[in-house]
Amino acid sequence: MSGLLGYDIMGNTSRRTVLTHGSLLAAGVGLGATGVPPALARPGVASSRSLRETLIGAWRLVCSVETDVKTGAVDRPLGDKPEGLILYTPDGYMSAQLSAADRPNFESGDMYKGKPEEYLAAGLSYLAYSGPYYVDEANRIVEHEMFVSLFPNWKGQRQARIVKLDEKELQLSPNRPLMFHGSPKMATITWRRAIPNV
Numbered sequence: 001m002s003g004l005l006g007y008d009i010m011g012n013t014s015r016r017t018v019l020t021h022g023s024l025l026a027a028g029v030g031l032g033a034t035g036v037p038p039a040l041a042r043p044g045v046a047s048s049r050s051l052r053e054t055l056i057g058a059w060r061l062v063c064s065v066e067t068d069v070k071t072g073a074v075d076r077p078l079g080d081k082p083e084g085l086i087l088y089t090p091d092g093y094m095s096a097q098l099s100a101a102d103r104p105n106f107e108s109g110d111m112y113k114g115k116p117e118e119y120l121a122a123g124l125s126y127l128a129y130s131g132p133y134y135v136d137e138a139n140r141i142v143e144h145e146m147f148v149s150l151f152p153n154w155k156g157q158r159q160a161r162i163v164k165l166d167e168k169e170l171q172l173s174p175n176r177p178l179m180f181h182g183s184p185k186m187a188t189i190t191w192r193r194a195i196p197n198v
Contacts, residue, residue: 051163052135055088055142059170059191061098066185069177077180078125086170086191094133094144098189100125129154140164141175168193 061084066075076082084098103125106114114122131147145158164171170191177184 050135051137051140051142051165054165054167055135055163055170056090057088058194058197059086060194061085062169062190062192064098064190065188066180067188069184069186071183075181075185078127085194086172088133092132092134093130095130096128096144098127123150126150134158142172 061082063080064076064078064082066077067073068075078098078100081101082098083101084096086094086096088094104118104121106118106122108114127150129144129146129149129151131145133145134143135141136143140163141160142163143158143160146154146156149155149157160175161172162175164173170193172189172191174187177186179185180187
């Protein structure tokens, strides 16, 4: 999969950055509420909350794994220790940010003055999208609608994620294979509830 077309903050197309190519993951990430309900903050405390209520908040990225549907080969495209957050807000919005660790800085220090190879490396090592989310409680599915996306092909799409969830760990997987590196793959993204920032 590929894509990153950069503009300056004011949307000035005369300062376009280069189009780079990146392998992007299937993952869900979202904008979260401040703090965690007390029942969710205490380990070992059972909760009768709905899936939607339990999702709300911030989750830190633990691992991102892609499995090739045809060969069974397993890949960790963001490395063994990726960084990121997925946030879910009470008013129905989410944001996902996934990153490889130790990404190199641009030599110029200017986000609009990078070298082509710097944009390429940045695009290959990061995934981000945000938008509304929708929860299917009965089938344990959350759908992410991409209002904005680093990979432009995803903009406007609504993608389902199968949810496995306990009070401290969240696992999200697409309901169908997605194309990564030229072959269909299933992605499994694991998150751990973030410590409240209060």
